Amino acid sequence: MAPVAAAAPQALPDAPLEAAMRRAFALAANGPATGVNPRVGCVLLRADGTLLAEGWHRGAGTPHAEVDALRNLVAQHGPDAARGATAVVTLEPCNHTGRTGPCAQALIDAGVARVVYAVADPGRHSSGGAKTLRAADIDVRGGLLEADGTAFLGDWLVAARLGxxxxxxxxxxxxxxxxxxxxxxxxxxxxxxxxxxxxxxxxxxxxxxxxxxxxxxxxxxxxxxxxxxxxxxxxxxxxxxxxxxxxxxxxxxxxxxxxxxxxxxxxxxxxxxxxxxxxxxxxxxxxxxxxxxxxxxxxxxxxxxxxxxxxxxxxxxxxxxxxxxxxxxxxxxxxxxxxxxxxxxxxxxxxxxxxxxxxxxxxxxxxxxx
Missing domain, CATH: 3.40.430.10 (Dihydrofolate Reductase, subunit A)
Structure with missing residues (x-):
């Protein structure tokens, strides 16, 4: 299948973004509710708001939600399919290298045009993804359905903030x-x-x-x-x-x-x-x-x-x-x-x-x- 053509940056209205975020929450719920890692879901959208691909984090050592979605996208549409896309993620993309690489950099390398997330990452080592994305001229919006995201990630957020x-x-x-x-x-x-x-x-x-x-x-x-x-x-x-x-x-x-x-x-x-x-x-x-x-x-x-x-x-x-x-x-x-x-x-x-x-x-x- 031919790669999806890149589109000029254009903000999507809230309705498709909110629908995508709710879908991302549903995807995140497939991940393990215990352990050190948060449950995260990611939905990739075309410039017109239609679905490209989706993914979620399956536990420690596995690809994070953004990387999982990007891999699914590449498998379906080819290596350049993310260019101009919008990534909708339940948690701010991470900015550190642990068992896997930083998701912020993966999104930059894939060529996404914008990133929308629900909750900022409070982690001492993992936060800062939004800043890295903006430095790469990617449009970033945080706080979409933040109350829902905070409730969903409640126990992990407390653990991350308090250590x-x-x-x-x-x-x-x-x-x-x-x-x-x-x-x-x-x-x-x-x-x-x-x-x-x-x-x-x-x-x-x-x-x-x-x-x-x-x-x-x-x-x-x-x-x-x-x-x-x-x-x-x-x-x-x-x-x-x-x-x-x-x-x-x-x-x-x-x-x-x-x-x-x-x-x-x-x-x-x-x-x-x-x-x-x-x-x-x-x-x-x-x-x-x-x-x-x-x-x-x-x-x-x-x-x-x-x-x-x-x-x-x-x-x-x-x-x-x-x-x-x-x-x-x-x-x-x-x-x-x-x-x-x-x-x-x-x-x-x-x-x-x-x-x-x-x-x-x-x-x-x-x-x-x-």
């Missing part, structure tokens, strides 16, 4: 805020639908993290299972944090994935090491001591609170000391959504921006008992 995994803390509690009865028993506060939802969310995480106190008290398997008790195809890496030893017979040592053990109470150091290992999303499912330590340290990006319509009373609260000494220091949350699961209610919330907290309440270490 640590996205942290979700989960707990189940009675309506009066108790995570267990006075004797310590807690199975089961919530019903089956809520527990299955927890397992589904475990499977969507890269790692599941507990303290040694939970391991010694409950001996959890830390696996993700279906309603029949069978292992789900995707399993989070088990992570145990704390200075006490984990017994050789502990269920976590029989997990289908190798467990990571950290004999420390420095949570920031643990998260930094997990990030270096390519872990993007961490699911915290320890007891109140560990959850409180993460909250107090300001290391929580998402809260999953499962509330059961029951009352327990007693001292076993879902959270302990989080460094709030007076009402003005309360940690306000924004509720993302509510969901009824059988008789229980799931509240998904995120932290609002915090005012500076005092050194005494900002420790990243676990208090005794973890």
């Amino acid at each position: 640590r995994p996205f942290v979700t803390v989960k707990w189940a509690a009675s309506l009066d805020g108790r995570a267990a009865a006075s004797d310590g028993t807690s199975q089961w506060i919530t019903g089956t639908p809520a527990r299955l939802d927890v397992h589904r969310r475990r499977a969507a995480a890269d790692a599941i993290l507990v303290g040694t106190g939970t391991v010694l008290a409950d001996d959890p398997a830390l696996t993700a299972r279906d309603a029949a008790g069978e292992l789900l195809p995707s399993q989070p890496i088990p992570v145990v944090v704390g200075r006490r030893a984990t017994p050789d017979t502990a269920a976590v040592r029989r997990h289908p994935r190798d467990a990571h053990f950290y004999a420390t109470d420095d949570l920031a150091a643990v998260l930094a090491d997990l990030a270096a290992r390519g872990i993007r999303r961490v699911f915290i499912e320890g007891g109140p001591t560990l959850a409180s330590a993460f909250v107090a340290a300001g290391l929580v990006d998402e809260y999953l609170v499962y509330l059961a319509p029951t009352l327990l009373g007693g001292p076993r609260v879902a959270l302990g000391d989080i460094g709030v000494e007076t009402i003005t220091g309360q940690r306000r949350l924004a509720i993302d959504h509510l969901e009824q699961l059988g008789d229980d209610v799931l509240i998904v919330a995120r932290p609002r921006p915090l005012s500076p907290i005092s050194p005494s309440s900002s420790s990243t270490r676990i208090s005794k008992g973890a």
